[in-house]
Amino acid sequence: MSTVYNQELGTMRFDLQVIASWIEPGARVLDLGCGNGDLLEYLKKHKQVNGTGIEFSEEKVARCIERGLTVLQGDFRKEVCDYPEGRFDVVVLSQTLQQIRDPKELLIDLLWIGKRVIVSFPNFAHWSARLQILCTGMAPITDQLPYEWYNTPNIRVISIKDFKKFLRILGVRTVKEVAINTHHHDYKGNIVKYLRNLRATYGIMMLERMQ
Numbered sequence: 001m002s003t004v005y006n007q008e009l010g011t012m013r014f015d016l017q018v019i020a021s022w023i024e025p026g027a028r029v030l031d032l033g034c035g036n037g038d039l040l041e042y043l044k045k046h047k048q049v050n051g052t053g054i055e056f057s058e059e060k061v062a063r064c065i066e067r068g069l070t071v072l073q074g075d076f077r078k079e080v081c082d083y084p085e086g087r088f089d090v091v092v093l094s095q096t097l098q099q100i101r102d103p104k105e106l107l108i109d110l111l112w113i114g115k116r117v118i119v120s121f122p123n124f125a126h127w128s129a130r131l132q133i134l135c136t137g138m139a140p141i142t143d144q145l146p147y148e149w150y151n152t153p154n155i156r157v158i159s160i161k162d163f164k165k166f167l168r169i170l171g172v173r174t175v176k177e178v179a180i181n182t183h184h185h186d187y188k189g190n191i192v193k194y195l196r197n198l199r200a201t202y203g204i205m206m207l208e209r210m211q
Helices: 014-022 038-047 058-066 076-082 103-113 127-136 160-170
Strands: 028-032 050-055 071-073 088-094 114-122 172-183 188-192 202-209
Touching (some): 014 038, 160 202
Parallel strands (some): 028 050, 050 071, 088 114
Antiparallel strands (some): 172 202
């Protein structure tokens, strides 16, 4: 996989570029915490998906609507409970898992309403974070985790190894997985094939329930 798929894909975060490449044309997609709608707009335009988003920020929802997207304003943790089993082909949860209070319950709910779930999350075990803790004895600050301990929205510390162990305990099957290392404000990056838990800034996985 190249660092950018095409010029328009290159305007999205690199993890969203990977996610977009995994979604089949015409799929029914739910994007949770969809932000300004970059992923949904790309999928609608280039893959003709039936896409819906849920976003808490009213300002971002307004931006999505201006772009012609179907986006609901609200807390997606509550909204997902209103959908029936198998309503979507793919549910996307990008860079949000570390901010969820009940990740186990949420993932179970998402695998109920979606045939597959794609999750991306920052890897707290990246070498730069480890080095900062070792050298300074303080909570690390990186490009991917740019907050002080007292103002961070992240309430979970997740590494790629942690999440894979969590999936085994939960009995969830991994359909696809990739580790990436990002740079240039996360819009460009590369695939990490070796020492992923040490070298990757993000993990991305496509999940489904065991049959």
